[in-house]
Amino acid sequence: MKKSICVVLTLLFVLPAFAACGTSSNPSGDSPDKMKLYVLNWGDYIDEDVLAEFISGHPEIEMHYDTTTSNEEMLIQVQNESSIYDLCVPSDYMISKMVKMDLLQPLDFSQIPNFENIDPAFLGKEFDPENRYSVPYLWGTVGIVYNKTMVSEPVDSWEILWDPDYSKQIIMYDSIRDSMAVALKKLGYSMNSTDPDQIAQAEAELIRQKPLVLAYLVDDIRERMISGSAAFGVMYAGDAITCIEENPDLEYVIPKEGSNVWFDNAVLLKRSQNAEAAHIFINYLCDAEVARRNSEYIGYSTPNKAAMEMMDDWNEDPIFNPPKEVVDRCEAYVDLGDAISLYNDAWLRIKGQ
Amino acid sequence: MRRRFFAYPYILWMLALILLPMAVIIFYAFTTGEAGGNRFTLSYIIKIFDMLNIRILLRSVWLSLLATAVCLVVAYPVAYILSRIPSRKTPFLYVLFVVPMWMNFLLRTYAWMILLDMNGLVNRFLVMLGFGRVQLMYNMSAVVFGMIYNFLPFMILPIYTMLLKIPAELVEAAQDLGADDGRVFWRVVFPLSLPGVVSGVTMVFIPGITTFAISRLLGGSQFMLFGDLIENQFILLQDWHFGSALSLMMMVLVFVCMAVSSGFDKETKGGALI
Structure with missing residues (x-):
């Protein structure tokens, strides 16, 4: 008997804490006539x-x-x-x-x-x-942000992200679709490819590139490009505008092979x-x-x-506001359905190297 | 009766937040998520032993060993000095070592990112001294460094506590019997502090092999560790079954480490008695 009272008391003590989690998203002042x-x-x-x-x-x-x-x-x-x-x-x-x-x-x-x-x-x-x-x-688009003081040659192709002269000067975008898109476009394929052979080639390219890569980042790319930690970074256009405002040495380019438009x-x-x-x-x-x-x-x-x-x-x-011919070179992502698992597996092999 | 009552909240806590999740992990690890429902399968367990996953696991173990070794070499003298300092000064020094542990490790790691950045304090200092700027982040050393920094207090504290417990009479007795300082240390102090060393090693090595996030923040995601692999399965690939299988593997490893260290512990305690 005593035992069961203990259990009940414990539950009374603990449950409100759980219940509170469930309802916290509800507004406190419920007004039924409001949409x-x-x-x-x-x-x-x-x-x-x-x-x-x-x-x-x-x-x-x-x-x-x-x-x-x-x-x-x-x-x-x-x-x-x-x-x-x-x-x-x-x-x-x-x-x-x-x-x-x-x-x-x-x-x-x-x-x-x-x-x-x-x-x-x-x-x-x-x-x-x-x-x-x-x-x-x-x-917006995805492209390469580069630091003009660190790069002398013209930047117009994804190829430059595989240039051994810029070893440890390259920041890639840490996301499956965005990184695979770079490799697929470099090879001249669609970034929505579901061909296992093309995906395998893209994987091999990214594995070959890995020793040259300084880091795979997401939001930190902005900070590192502004501070001059790297010569190249794969970046979204909107972020590039922010970076260039902070560091005028930076430039944004959409490579000639085409890129992602989203x-x-x-x-x-x-x-x-x-x-x-x-x-x-x-x-x-x-x-x-x-x-x-x-x-x-x-x-x-x-x-x-x-x-x-x-x-x-x-x-x-x-x-x-990129010119129409530039946007026309770009491709939007489409849902890959089950083929996404080919990308996932490739990405894990690249990152796990 | 009264005492038992106070245990209930914790028992409930354990059931709901430790044992239940573990059961869920084991369930997921041995069932298939494919159409047809939850059938038993060993395929996820077998998949763990894929070369790629093993290489990631070995990398985790290797980095963790490195971090543990450095922590031990750095921590022992610190703990030793700390234990010799007159007791009225120790509270202050003790606080100095413990305060960083009060802050979340992610915050501390972010702080290091600011320090090690190309425009960070360290590089500015180098430029001031007339050296060029150096890329300090995004390499394997930065990852190990981050681990050492985060885990060092866990090595210092157990060794320090163990050293404090050594009765001064034992040291004095050894000196009376003619042992020089080196001999006193290696024959008396060090063996008696071993349990502290063992628990320090365990407390650094185990969090070390399960580390994630540090490799992403300081290593730029180039060196995937076992913890990152598990995180990827759950968050990125949404493969809860394989993620659970990997987590299970991790739990087994942790239990093995703990068993080894507690075995070691008993042994040294027994040895210390003789």
């Missing part, structure tokens, strides 16, 4: 003031804004059956995956009048050919309980002024034509 909107975006991927203005301008919406760090994590967070999210901003290949997994619902474009601001060049892409599920948010689009999840609020938010993001402020704050290019027209000085920057 709740749950948004999942990338970290540092919206101008905080823009978000604050939306919240104050829409008292009928109760905003819950969360961030994540990769497409794969985003997928895990929204595919869960208990997922609360209405809206997220995945990249191209993840959008096609989410469509395939039946996680998205078609948007009602009559509720998004600002959609007309979007440049038609960013519509009808492979991941959403009929523009049913997604609205472009930001886009699109981050807002999508509405099938499980959304608040489609109306989600449409209001998407429409807000498409507003020209809002898109301009977001783009300038984040440094990535905006697909919003009306916003671009307001950003004269930015438009002249070929990193921010």
